[in-house]
Amino acid sequence: MASLTMVEALNLALHQAMEADDRVVLLGEDVAQTGGVFRVTAGLLDRFGESRIVDTPLAEAGIVGSAIGMSLYGLLPIVEIQFDVFVYPGFEQIVTHAARYAWRSKGESPASIVIRIPYGGGVRAPELHSDSPEALFAHVPGLKVVCPTTPSDARDMLLAAIEDPDPVVFMEPKRIYRAGREEVSEELPFEIGNGHGAPAELLSTARVAREGTDLAIITYGATVPLSVQAADELASDRGIQTKVLDLRSLYPFDIEAICSAASECGRVLVVHEAPRHAGLGAEVSSLIHERVMLDLHAPVMRVTGFDVPFPQFANEDDYLPSVARIKQGANKVLDW
Amino acid sequence: MASLTMVEALNLALHQAMEADDRVVLLGEDVAQTGGVFRVTAGLLDRFGESRIVDTPLAEAGIVGSAIGMSLYGLLPIVEIQFDVFVYPGFEQIVTHAARYAWRSKGESPASIVIRIPYGGGVRAPELHSDSPEALFAHVPGLKVVCPTTPSDARDMLLAAIEDPDPVVFMEPKRIYRAGREEVSEELPFEIGNGHGAPAELLSTARVAREGTDLAIITYGATVPLSVQAADELASDRGIQTKVLDLRSLYPFDIEAICSAASECGRVLVVHEAPRHAGLGAEVSSLIHERVMLDLHAPVMRVTGFDVPFPQFANEDDYLPSVARIKQGANKVLDW
Amino acid sequence: MAMEIIRIIGNGSEVPDAPVPEGLGGKDLLELYRWLILLRTFDERAVALQRQGRIGTYAIYWGEEGTQAGALYACEETDWVFPSYRQNSIGILRGVNPATIYAWWRGYGGKLGFYNPRDHRTGPICVPIATHLPHAVGVAWAAKQRGDSVASLAWFGDGATSEGDFHEALNFASVWKAPTVFFCVNNQWAISTPYHKQTASQTIAEKASGYNMPGVRVDGFDPVACWKATRDALDRARAGEGPTLIEAYCYRIAPHGTADDPRLYRDESVTERWRPLEPVNRMTGFLQRLGILDEDKEAAIRAEAKELIAASVKEMESYTQPGQEVLFDGVYASGRPWTFDEGLEELRSVERAAEVRPVGPVPASSEQGGDV
Amino acid sequence: MAMEIIRIIGNGSEVPDAPVPEGLGGKDLLELYRWLILLRTFDERAVALQRQGRIGTYAIYWGEEGTQAGALYACEETDWVFPSYRQNSIGILRGVNPATIYAWWRGYGGKLGFYNPRDHRTGPICVPIATHLPHAVGVAWAAKQRGDSVASLAWFGDGATSEGDFHEALNFASVWKAPTVFFCVNNQWAISTPYHKQTASQTIAEKASGYNMPGVRVDGFDPVACWKATRDALDRARAGEGPTLIEAYCYRIAPHGTADDPRLYRDESVTERWRPLEPVNRMTGFLQRLGILDEDKEAAIRAEAKELIAASVKEMESYTQPGQEVLFDGVYASGRPWTFDEGLEELRSVERAAEVRPVGPVPASSEQGGDV
């Protein structure tokens, strides 16, 4: 056990995966020599050498596309996208190829790649370094999209994503990167490279971040800790017990966890940082209404980013769902 | 008045816009000499010459990106994307530039471009010629996303999109291209090039495609006529009066039309061809529940494409929402 | 920049044949010929099937068989190749059942219309232009990383050189010295767009210079020259010297696809001037002059191909339309998410429209949006 | 491929100065000098502001002033220029208020942090690498289409040449013979990635050949040479001969940005060998040798720049953090959708966290993800 930040936990996972399975390779901009602009890949070059970790030319379609080729040949490539939106030049490769190679080959030659994307706001970064594009990927069939929120989850889910035969878009909320530490076991969560893949639940189940029965806040990524804080304040403010569900998997959703949280609490608030229109909150909301509307005492409501470009950073706190906005949303649902 | 298919109506709009305003230019793959693979741009080269309509090199980022530059200089470029998914190599230009130029210039230098995208299935086309990517654009702040369903709307909305100072993603359901004719007025729906822009309602309001009070089907694009047919059958099958709302604008939504249809009918089915997860149906559903849940007699339900790659075309009818599936969905909502 | 065009096969009169390149014996030449005939037979039959409404829109490659068979014959079996839609049937020279390719064009998916690239070291038929080039680079990098003497090759058109992915792939390959051959079939047209609207460079081959990579030009209607250029490039690749860009200069004699009408955009009398240069006749004459091929042998090869293709068509037509579950098959290698079960349930609960729908004849006009 | 590097300014000893290029009078040289000093002053002050936590992460251009001022001085006022983040303050030479640029780096949007590109024929600061190049091509095409004698110029780095957009832009420009100058600042680094991992070509300039476009190399630390190369390219462009690729060869003396620590990836003693070549001292010596500049004049120019920049900083610091409504300002030129009204209402109904939050000093380490 070691007390790790999310960055350190991801780094641990990469070390462990590369150690355990020599098919694992890593490529991206500035990942090798400096260990990545966020230092997630630090130390890997010294340990595994240039044939396993590659500083690529500056071209995201080339990076994702060549990773797909490597995977076809039998490697297990991990791609690092430097910041959220810089994935867009590689979007075509992800949507028309990574997402479709399995289907196009009768399920026999999936693009077994992991695309790591540090994303989201709250780090006082210049334009186009703070976006939340996860819904774009979750809408594309053939991808798995996941997002860890704690250091332990980051470690275990990254290992599972690497081991998973399907392409996984791995969203890393950069606001959480160094926000806190957690004890992370150094033991592997499952046996790597034995051909059995990772336990399915690591990439498909939600996590209860806080227990409660009066209200469910369903969220993921950097708004999970904020929602927990809001829940704590709701408890002391007005004695409300709020369950916080950390989705973890953005496609597929953990439909049982979502519906049972909704049924149990009868009141649901969905929170995310991405813009609202056609965001993942809409999907959560629709699913709940479709399935368990009769268990609800109020409509599912949403607190999200606005339908505007992510602002210049001096105003990012206005854009980002805050504890105050989450509480206001919760109160609306509670008092409906 | 002339009886026109949607392709002809679009062609008429392009002729009229280029005639009325010499800032309008058109660029894309195979648009000039052959008039486009769908012949939407036929005749324009003869009429307006190579300095107004350009067969570009085969590169979508280059096409969208140079259109943005042209617009900065004061032109009004229209881009034709040859088929749905071929927009992805230009995705980065659309998301980080077209959508943000206005915002980035205090609203003073918007990217005044129209991106025409023939999209959707039902035309027995090979892989990657049948997709419905509209939700990806609708989720991106700074764009307007519209989709006409009738020849008249196609004509009027394209003129409005060209005239609108903001970037408009103009989705053209190719299944409707030649599916039927309609009388289209040759008179301009508004005065072009007078600096006042197009009447806002042309790009922001829904259209009632069929009146009814028992059930509302909310949809857009190629599923509109199918929904109307389903509605007709519901009337004769079981005497149900179904309103069909054609959204037309996919961002922003016509929230009043959506909510009043929901309130009036109390029962709502949302239909679209795109995959379900984080599709636009989810947004419609969430908005209705959030706002008028008390007026509902049943949860809003969805009939959509599945969360799979658009199938090879021999099975596309299995993928596409059919009249039978729409009716089944409607019956579920009605009998809930 | 003037660049020599590699050509082996003459025209039987003024232009003499060059010597047969080393490494290509009589048996090889005949096998290569067999491949050409097989590709030609497949293609002509496909066009007929489309006209009869038995398959959908089809991308014709008539005339480009030499760029395909010649290049492939230069590859080792362990090398990987990546076709675009234009080389759609290349897999049949590597063990893919031709019926599978016909089924693909008939709109069948799943086990009927797809093959497993790994079984044949042949990429899937690539539809989005130039996007398969980075895949070839990735395979080559991986092979090199594993210490395998394996190279990769990707075919693409003149139009493809305009896409960013072309550039990124060439750049990655040259920086990585990846054993890749970029094989550009410059047929001078991208649908209706002529070469001079596609690029300002006089040749495609000279585009290699920006990557410090050799670029060579070869007569794309000469299968032996295509073999030679590819073999040299592969030798270089395997020797660790990195990638090569090959430009196979030819002409798109056929329409872009069965839904395309070239009269809308080009002078078809020019096309007719190129037609006699097509590779099958050229190769037939060449082999005859070499004394390797006589009429009987030729007839036997043609008959064999005809039979094989006829059997494949029959097989394809014996397939029944895949069931609804094919929508959900193989989307994920790791298993099916719950959304798939619900989707299938929804599908099964309504009556299916029609058991098998004929594709329906598609008129030979670009009005139907017949690009691929 | 060996290619000559255009250089005008010598080193004051063994390397002699070349004659001042035609078209550049004494007044011009002094004005160019003023521009260099202004850029330098802006940059040095920006770094200081960042260290003090008064602006956020900042992309330093120390040493690259010649590539900016030299190229811009060659432009007519009606030409359009497109900067990347590295040329972030280029607009101040075209009438943009320096306070606006500082405010941008402070994280201010709306009217405080943005300028209108049309007012200054200067593109917005472009963050995604190479993506502004097609915009320059579009402007050039449009100008040509309108019959205006207007050209465009875009700056970008060596790393940018790897992106597909670089390729597509050069290809479009050459096919269209668009009056565009592609100005590549080859500072040999893209964050931590050295030139040889970026491309296999010996020079950036030779990449032009694939587009049938001239490529020239110029000493990027020599502002006069940058002027000369750009002026020649613009003359060509305006004469209807199409685009040019210029490679300004230099070295990134500063870290990539204020959050970057180059010691993690390069030998900083090499950097120190390049430092003396930086353009401001070079130009000072050059003008002194020409007898155009004396110490008083230099001091006056520096003082003027200092004053201007100090005033701008003061102005920037007089700005108050934009209100919440700035989120919704100018997103659409045509008006605000209803979603914005609801958003603002939601925002206004909760207490705002803090009136003005200091940016907070950012440690000089790449640990904070300090790329731009």
Ligand SMILES: Cc1ncc(C[n+]2csc(CCOP(=O)(O)OP(=O)(O)O)c2C)c(N)n1
């Ligand atoms: C990314 C992308 N954009 C557009 C298309 C539509 N399209 C199909 S084939 C084609 C022309 C291709 O020309 P070329 O590369 O020369 O190959 P050829 O067809 O001549 O073999 C176009 C534009 C596509 N398939 N993919």
Ligand SMILES: Cc1ncc(C[n+]2csc(CCOP(=O)(O)OP(=O)(O)O)c2C)c(N)n1
């Ligand atoms: C599309 C995209 N990918 C990645 C980045 C992150 N990034 C910012 S600067 C940079 C290096 C750029 O190097 P170069 O083009 O040489 O310009 P320089 O910084 O040297 O001026 C990278 C990778 C980005 N801004 N945009």
Ligand SMILES: [Mg+2]
């Ligand atoms: Mg071609």
Ligand SMILES: [Mg+2]
């Ligand atoms: Mg650089």
